[in-house]
Amino acid sequence: MPSSRLLNAIELERQLTEFLVHYAEKRLRRFEAIFELQRLEEITFGNSRQYWRLDDRFRALKHWFNHVGAKLDESCFNREMIFMLSRCVEKIGSYCRVNDHAQHAKQTWFDLGQAQKVALLANSFLQSRSRNLGYEYTPLGLKLVRPPESPVGVETVDRLDSDMKQKFRQNLAYQEQMMDFLDDPRRHLFGIVSYLFGEIEKNGDRRAEHMAASILYFLKIHGYKVEPYVEKLRKFRNKTAV
C-alpha cells in the first residue's frame, strides 16, 4: 500500500476520532443544559408548595439565573432550547404584571422591585443566548434576525485596550482556563490545538490564536514536528489580516 495513502487514512481516522469526541462532549453539555432548563421550567411554571409565594419563586429564579444559567455553555444552545427559555421569560414577565389589586397578589407578593430585577436578568439571559442563533427577543416574542456578520466585541475591546501587558495577562488567564476546560488525559496537546483552530475559524478568536501558537512552540522545542499546524495557523492569520 502506498505510504501516502496509509498516512492519509491514519490522519483521517485521527480527525474523525477527534470530531466524534469533541462533538459528543458538546452534546453532553447540551443534555446538561436541557436538564437545567427543565428545572427552570419547574421553577417558573410549577405548582409545588415551595413556590406558592411569588417571592419564593423569584428567589429561586434569581438563583437559577445567577448560579446555574450563567454556567451553561452558550454554544450548546439550539433553537428548541431558546424557545423553552423564551416561554419561561414570558411567564416571568407576566408575574410582574400582576394587578396590585388582585386578591391573590396581596397574599403572595411583597417585593415587586426585586421581581422586576429578576425579570430583567431573565430577559438579558435570553437575549444573549438567542443572539448566537440569530434570534432577538422582542415584546412580541422571538424574532429571527440576520446574525452579525463578524463577532462583535473582541476587535472593539482590542482597539480600546492599549495596555499590552494587561492584555497579555488576560490571554494567559484565558489559556489557563482553556487548559482546565479541555483537561482530559486522553487528549494530546495537538488535540487542544485542533480545538483552538476550530475557535479561530469560527470566531476569529485572537486569544485562541495566541494559545495555539504558544502550544505549538512548546511542542517544537520538545522535538515534535509542528510544521503542518504552523502552516494552518499562518493561513488563519493571513485570512484575518485581510
Next chain:
Amino acid sequence: MLKNSESSEIKLQFDERLRVFYSLIAAGQFDNAWRIAADIRDQMEPADQVVMAALALRRELQKFLG
C-alpha cells in the same frame, strides 16, 4: 394510538439512550456506542445521523488499517 404518557415514556427512553450513546463516544468507547445506536438509529435527528455516519466511516478506516 399511543397515550401521551406512553409517548413521553418512549421519548425519555430515547433521550436516555442517546445520552448514553454520546457518553460512550466521549469516553472513546466507539464500539459500544455503535451497539447502543443500532436500536435508536431510526429515531435519530439528522445531526445525530451525521455522527453515525462518521462513526461508520471510522469503523471502516480501522478495518482498512487493520
